[in-house]
Amino acid sequence: MRNLFFLISILFSITVSTAQKANNFRVIDSIQRKGLFNIQDSMLIANAHYKIGEQYRYSFLGDSAYYHYYKAEKIYRKIKDNFKTAITLYGISVIQKDEKDFTGSEVNSVEAISLLNLLEETNDVNKYKSYLFNNLGLVFDQLEQFDESIFYHKKALKLKSDLKGNTKSTIDNSKNNLALAYKNSRQYKLAIDYYSQILKNKNLINERSDFYALVLDNYAHTLYLSKREDGELPNLYLKALRICDSLNNNASSYNSIVINQHLAEFYNDKNRKDSALYYAYRAKNISEQYHNDDLLKSLLLLSEIEEGDMAANHLKDYVKLSDSLQKAERKVRNKFARIKYETNQIEQENIRISRERLWFLILSIAIIITSFLIYLVVTQRNKNKELKFIQEQQETNEEIYNLMLSQHDNIEEARTLEKKRISQELHDGVLGRLFGTRLSLDSLNMGTDADTIKTRSQYIHEIKTIEDDIRKVSHELNTEFVSGSSFIDIIKTLVETQTKAYGFDYELKTNDDINWEEASNKTKIHIYRIIQESLQNIYKHANATLVKISFQVKNDIFCLKISDNGSGFDINKVKRGIGLKNINSRVNEIKGALTIKTEENKGTTITIKVKTG
Amino acid sequence: MTEHIKILMIDDHPMIIEGYQNTLLFTKKENQELSIDIANNCDEALVFMNKAVENNTPYNVLFVDISLPPSTDGLMQSGEDLAEYAREVLPKAKIVILTMFNESFRIHNIIKTINPEGFLIKSDLTSSELASAFQAVLNNPPFYSGTVNKHIRITIASNIVIDDKNRKILHLLSQGVRTKNLASHLGISTSAVEKRKKHLRELFSVHDGQDETLIKNARKEGFV
Numbered sequence: 001m002r003n004l005f006f007l008i009s010i011l012f013s014i015t016v017s018t019a020q021k022a023n024n025f026r027v028i029d030s031i032q033r034k035g036l037f038n039i040q041d042s043m044l045i046a047n048a049h050y051k052i053g054e055q056y057r058y059s060f061l062g063d064s065a066y067y068h069y070y071k072a073e074k075i076y077r078k079i080k081d082n083f084k085t086a087i088t089l090y091g092i093s094v095i096q097k098d099e100k101d102f103t104g105s106e107v108n109s110v111e112a113i114s115l116l117n118l119l120e121e122t123n124d125v126n127k128y129k130s131y132l133f134n135n136l137g138l139v140f141d142q143l144e145q146f147d148e149s150i151f152y153h154k155k156a157l158k159l160k161s162d163l164k165g166n167t168k169s170t171i172d173n174s175k176n177n178l179a180l181a182y183k184n185s186r187q188y189k190l191a192i193d194y195y196s197q198i199l200k201n202k203n204l205i206n207e208r209s210d211f212y213a214l215v216l217d218n219y220a221h222t223l224y225l226s227k228r229e230d231g232e233l234p235n236l237y238l239k240a241l242r243i244c245d246s247l248n249n250n251a252s253s254y255n256s257i258v259i260n261q262h263l264a265e266f267y268n269d270k271n272r273k274d275s276a277l278y279y280a281y282r283a284k285n286i287s288e289q290y291h292n293d294d295l296l297k298s299l300l301l302l303s304e305i306e307e308g309d310m311a312a313n314h315l316k317d318y319v320k321l322s323d324s325l326q327k328a329e330r331k332v333r334n335k336f337a338r339i340k341y342e343t344n345q346i347e348q349e350n351i352r353i354s355r356e357r358l359w360f361l362i363l364s365i366a367i368i369i370t371s372f373l374i375y376l377v378v379t380q381r382n383k384n385k386e387l388k389f390i391q392e393q394q395e396t397n398e399e400i401y402n403l404m405l406s407q408h409d410n411i412e413e414a415r416t417l418e419k420k421r422i423s424q425e426l427h428d429g430v431l432g433r434l435f436g437t438r439l440s441l442d443s444l445n446m447g448t449d450a451d452t453i454k455t456r457s458q459y460i461h462e463i464k465t466i467e468d469d470i471r472k473v474s475h476e477l478n479t480e481f482v483s484g485s486s487f488i489d490i491i492k493t494l495v496e497t498q499t500k501a502y503g504f505d506y507e508l509k510t511n512d513d514i515n516w517e518e519a520s521n522k523t524k525i526h527i528y529r530i531i532q533e534s535l536q537n538i539y540k541h542a543n544a545t546l547v548k549i550s551f552q553v554k555n556d557i558f559c560l561k562i563s564d565n566g567s568g569f570d571i572n573k574v575k576r577g578i579g580l581k582n583i584n585s586r587v588n589e590i591k592g593a594l595t596i597k598t599e600e601n602k603g604t605t606i607t608i609k610v611k612t613g
Numbered sequence: 614m615t616e617h618i619k620i621l622m623i624d625d626h627p628m629i630i631e632g633y634q635n636t637l638l639f640t641k642k643e644n645q646e647l648s649i650d651i652a653n654n655c656d657e658a659l660v661f662m663n664k665a666v667e668n669n670t671p672y673n674v675l676f677v678d679i680s681l682p683p684s685t686d687g688l689m690q691s692g693e694d695l696a697e698y699a700r701e702v703l704p705k706a707k708i709v710i711l712t713m714f715n716e717s718f719r720i721h722n723i724i725k726t727i728n729p730e731g732f733l734i735k736s737d738l739t740s741s742e743l744a745s746a747f748q749a750v751l752n753n754p755p756f757y758s759g760t761v762n763k764h765i766r767i768t769i770a771s772n773i774v775i776d777d778k779n780r781k782i783l784h785l786l787s788q789g790v791r792t793k794n795l796a797s798h799l800g801i802s803t804s805a806v807e808k809r810k811k812h813l814r815e816l817f818s819v820h821d822g823q824d825e826t827l828i829k830n831a832r833k834e835g836f837v
Contacts, residue, residue, distance in 0.1 A: 084674070096654075185673070363760035427680075427713065428626075431713060432624075432625070432626035432628065432629050432713075433626060433629075434627040435626075435628075435629055435632065435713075435735050435736075435738075436626055436628030436629035436630070436631055436632040436741065437628060437632065438632070439629070439632030439633065439635070439636055439738065439739075439740055440628075442632075442636065442741070443632070443636035443638075443639045443640065443740040444635060444639070445740075462628070482618055
């Protein structure tokens with residue numbers, strides 16, 4: 001903000017002098033570059049625009065001035081600053097009038113006046129009102145609606161006479177304008193009255209020499225037009241020209257064009273061709289550098305004064321210049337329209353962009369939220385899947401565990417039964433007979449006759465038989481009496497039922513060296529499940545007719561090999577399949593190593609190696 | 614004068630019956646005349662008993678083994694049932710129980726239900742003991758073998774009195790039956806079993822709450 005104030009103060013300090021014009025533009029540029037238009041304080045922005053507009057107007061750069069005025073006006077309207085809006089409109093209407101957009105100028109002036117009418121009639125308000133009336137007067141004068149012009153000039157004059165401060169020069173200006181309107185409407189007497197009023201001021205020649213020269217010329221021209229000159233002409237013209245020439249600045253040399261034209265006209269009228277031509281060419285030469293209506297007028301004058309080809313040439317030039325001027329005017333007017341249109345367009349564009357941005361923002365937020373939600377849902381679903389999978393695994397594991405437990409129970413039961421049987425056998429068979437034999441021998445103990453001895457030897461033989469029986473029982477106890485109930489039997493049952501259901505043959509090679517009792521339940525469960533899963537995969541994908549399963553132990557490494565004669569598969573393609581994944585995770589669980597060998601149409605061999613113990 | 618003694622020997626082991634026969638024949642008194650019937654199972658025993666009742670030739674002495682194959686009609690499960698039946702149909706017969714069982718619970722039950730004239734445990738039976746038992750049963754019953762006497766003495770000497778259910782609990786526990794299965798064996802609820810076991814633990818001053826200790830203490834006191 002401080003920066004902004006600094007820049008604005010710089011702007012204020014700049015005078016309108018031509019020498020500093022370039023500098024002005026640099027400042028203007030720097031203000032624009034400084035990102036002035038991003039600043040939210042719209043009042044300040046509008047003020048800056050207004051100031052820039054004024055600068056451009058004083059530098060006679062109509063289109064740039066118009067651009068900034070227009071911007072300022074928009075903002076002032078928005079913040080409902082009627083006074084500022086009105087003075088900006090005034091600036092615009094002046095530019096429009098200068099560029100001959102008279103209708104536009106009229107419209108804006110009228111609007112500015114009506115805005116000012118809403119306000120309290122302060123000095124400033126009245127001052128701008130009078131300026132606006134003056135502008136309207138000039139506009140109508142140009143439009144050759146002289147009554148209107150005179151009406152507004154009078155209004156302006158009336159207002160100006162009530163203003164405070166030094167109003168002399170501005171009143172003189174208005175009077176001059178009013179006189180001009182009278183002159184153009186051929187009311188020469190009234191015009192002469194007003195001019196005389198201005199010229200009455202003896203100080204004017206010193207204070208505003210160029211203005212004095214202008215008024216003097218106008219006065220002389222009115223006299224000339226009214227045909228009431230009594231020897232004052234061409235002295236009045238010459239006096240005015242002398243003043244202009246003596247001033248020797250841009251404004252006075254510009255003014256001298258008209259004076260020269262008037263002189264040429266006068267001398268032409270008096271049939272003094274040489275003088276007429278002299279002044280006409282002078283007017284043309286000076287006006288050439290401005291390349292505007294004055295040049296046009298000069299050319300027209302020359303074409304009247306000259307004769308023959310020269311006149312024709314001048315007329316041709318006149319027509320050409322007239323065309324180009326008209327074109328230029330049209331261009332300027334178009335430019336104004338374009339500025340207005342472009343600004344509107346930019347604003348609309350801005351609105352559109354901001355709306356788009358808003359939509360974009362809403363859309364991106366929506367997308368972010370939805371994608372986040374989708375992400376949540378997906379992860380949740382995956383998690384659920386995983387949990388479900390784990391649960392299923394656990395359930396199946398439990399199933400197998402129960403299977404093994406029940407198998408274990410079977411073993412226990414069988415053991416108990418066997419124990420009972422042996423006990424029964426010992427009790428009923430052996431013990432009873434032994435008791436009977438002992439009792440008999442006891443009773444026979446006393447006898448010594450041959451018969452008794454014979455009987456005794458019979459009983460001793462009986463003891464031998466009992467001995468044999470005991471040996472038999474002992475032998476039975478020593479052998480593995482429980483069969484069909486180990487882990488390998490569970491596997492056997494599994495392979496048998498699965499292969500039968502899937503309809504292929506199987507070869508199961510086991511090794512009795514494997515101590516299944518030592519292996520953990522976890523390992524057993526996983527091996528069971530791996531075999532089950534493999535058989536399922538073979539059934540689903542391999543089209544095999546034979547499956548070979550073998551268990552082996554070598555150097556503390558337990559090795560399970562499952563091979564089929566099926567169609568095989570591309571290992572890279574199937575790597576991520578559920579079946580293989582399951583087997584993999586199970587092998588990892590028991591810290592084993594999995595190798596898969598597969599060849600198209602030759603079958604697949606899965607080898608799992610686990611360290612025992 | 615000649616004393617005629619009618620005997621029925623019931624045992625599923627012919628060898629044992631031979632042993633009994635040998636012993637009795639060798640050791641009988643001069644004036645004693647033995648007529649011995651042999652039954653190898655419950656059915657045969659029933660046939661002999663019923664015939665004796667029918668002919669009015671009752672047995673004087675019955676040698677009954679406890680563990681016997683059950684009768685075909687299932688009514689007689691063991692020697693115990695046979696002995697009971699004999700008491701009913703042959704009230705004058707002297708019953709001698711000969712069994713391998715030496716557990717306190719069985720001994721107790723047999724004395725209670727049958728009150729036999731002779732009670733011999735096979736494991737500590739000798740021929741001379743059988744002979745003297747035979748004579749004692751005929752003339753001066755009862756005759757109990759050493760193990761039975763020891764059991765009776767301990768039970769009487771002990772201050773502990775327990776009912777049949779608790780006795781059975783101790784017996785079953787000693788057989789290795791688990792507590793959770795006791796209820797079905799006894800026909801009572803699990804909580805009732807728990808209550809009884811608690812009572813038993815107090816009776817046998819078991820402090821660690823273990824069944825093993827309970828059985829050990831009960832055995833010491835002669836209840837198992």
